Amino acid sequence: MSEVRTRVAPSPTGDPHVGTAYVALFNYCFARVHGGKFILRIEDTDQKRSTEASERAILDALRWTGLQWDEGPDVGGPHGPYRQSERSELYREHARQLLDTGHAFRCFCTAERLGELRKQQIADGSGLLGYDGHCMGLSADEAQRRADAGEAHVVRLIVPREGACRVDDMLRGPIEIPWTQVDMQVLLKSDGLPTYHLANVVDDHHMGISHVLRGEEWINSAPKHLRLYEAFGWEPPVLCHLPLLRNPDQSKLSKRKNPTGILWYRDMGIVPEALLNYLGSIAWSMPGEVEVFSLDEMAAVFDASRISLGGPIFDLEKLTWINRKWLRERIDDADLVERLIAWKLNRDFLAQVAALARTRLDTLGSLADIAGFLAMGRLPLPDGAFEGMAEPGELAEWFVMVEEQLNVLPGWDKDAIEAVLRRSAEHVDQKLKKFLPPFYMAVTGKKASLPLFDAMELLGRDIVRDRLRQATDAVGGLGNKKRKSLMAGLTPLLDQAAQAG
RNA sequence: GCUCCCAUCGUCUAGCGGUCCAGGACGUCGGCCUCUCACGCCGAAAACACGGGUUCGAUUCCCGUUGGGAGUACCA
Secondary structure (H helix, E strand, O other), rough: HHHHHHHOOOOOOOOOOOOHHHHHHHHHHHHHHHEEEEEEEEEOOOOOOOOOOHHHHHHHHHHHHHHOOOOOOOOOOOOOOHHHHHHHHHHHHHHHHHHOOOEEEOOOOHHHHHHHHHHHHHHHOOOOOOOOOOHHOOHHHHHHHHHHHHOOOOEEEOOOOOOEEEEEEEEOOEEEHHOOOOOOOOOEEOOOOEEEEHHHHHHHHHHHOEEEEHHHHHHHHHHHHHHHHHHHOOOOOOEEEEEOOOOOOOOOOOOEEEOHHHHHHHHOOOHHHHHHHHHHOOEEEOOOOOOOOOOOHHHOOHHHHHEOOOEEEOOHHHHHHHHHHHHHHHHHHHHHHHHHHOOOOOOOHHHHHHHHHHHHHOOOOOOHHHHHOOOOHHHHHHHHOOOOOHHHHHHHHHHHHHHHHEEEOOOOHHHHHHHHHHHHHHHHHHHHHHHOOHHHHHHHHOOOOOOHHHHHHHOOOOOHHHHHHHHHHHHHOOOHHHHHHHHOOOOOHHHHHHHHH
């Protein structure tokens, strides 16, 4: 058997997500146990949403976990570049090849027509959605001519209109998906860049990926990928779909309902070994019912057949327990000190805190009381924390409103945060003096504390968002209906926030 | 709607036809230890979704129902 090569391929369109670490972990272990290689590839084909900052953050976060890739945009490797935006030409060539071999066609349909088509299909109730093949009727000459004339178009994949595609999943066995359910997927967008489907297949092939372990959400598009491999005459990799991480309500893990940022776990004091240990203990089990294990221990005995298929609910309590085990059993005194320093008890961090705290300092020791909230993960809110500030329902709206804006802020700095709070207060027609107190309570756990905007900057977005969510729950939460109507009026504020910084 | 995936305690799971009136862990509740707390230890409550098959025998295999999830984009 040829070399085992796996990859994780995050899209740099947001904060580093635990789901990425989860998928990376399994790919890493699979490669290790087979003596193969683990590759990191950046899937930045979405020009509108990809950012350099996000890519950097993802790389940093992944590095923090301790999952080390053998090839990637930062470390290089024989199959680079490892950033899809730097391989555009390769995808265009391959799209051209599909056009030439009759596996794809140019489509000149407008977004309007596509929207109409979709509406029509839904109204029909036939259950069949997707492109109707309109531009397939174009002669090759005409399509070529219109393309040469500079008319905007995309390249779509031709898929069989009958029969079924057999997808062999490493864990589930054969899965049959009717071709009628598979859309004539866009492969090359009108901006000339590939969609995931094309880029993914082309890269996996050229990078020699032998096994693809990815989220379950991809099962339904596997036929498109298989079709592409066939069209190119390539052997497809072994596919293995991992169960999706879930919120407590069983829906796919989302930041709306849960902390999903890797950095949230880091900032609240979870050690990376514990995060990986936890991720490895849901969906997979160590032989012998061992609960606490290191990455090396896992990678040494990893057996994909021990993956459970039910979607696990992400359980913060269990993760915290594993973290406690690591802290007291697997990290010695000296190491613990190093961890604390690397985390927050260092000169840099203290310098920022001290500057904010000095006028409030009584004795040096009072720092702990004043700034303790900066070091805590979740805060114990005092009884009646928000009493007398505003009606609970109103407070919930305030919290959600601000949380939503903070979420779309491109950067994370004091000024942008302040602007969000000010605009929000204005939006609900409140003076800052009345509007801010609940936020002090939510973020710092006290009525009076360090300057709010600085504190928020220092805490980081993930922690602040989580605290606002906790506070929202503490005042009774916000119903779905109310949330919806609130969001409807928020568009201008969100737009402003998104453009800030 | 349509297609696909999944289904053991509240949660994560062990189990791959008899060893299971189902084992471990988190959490919860008792107790022990102890200068408090924590750690540690002991114990309790807590599950094979339902209905059909197959089989001498189903938690384990097959089918259906129900439930949950995902997909259905010029996002990945």
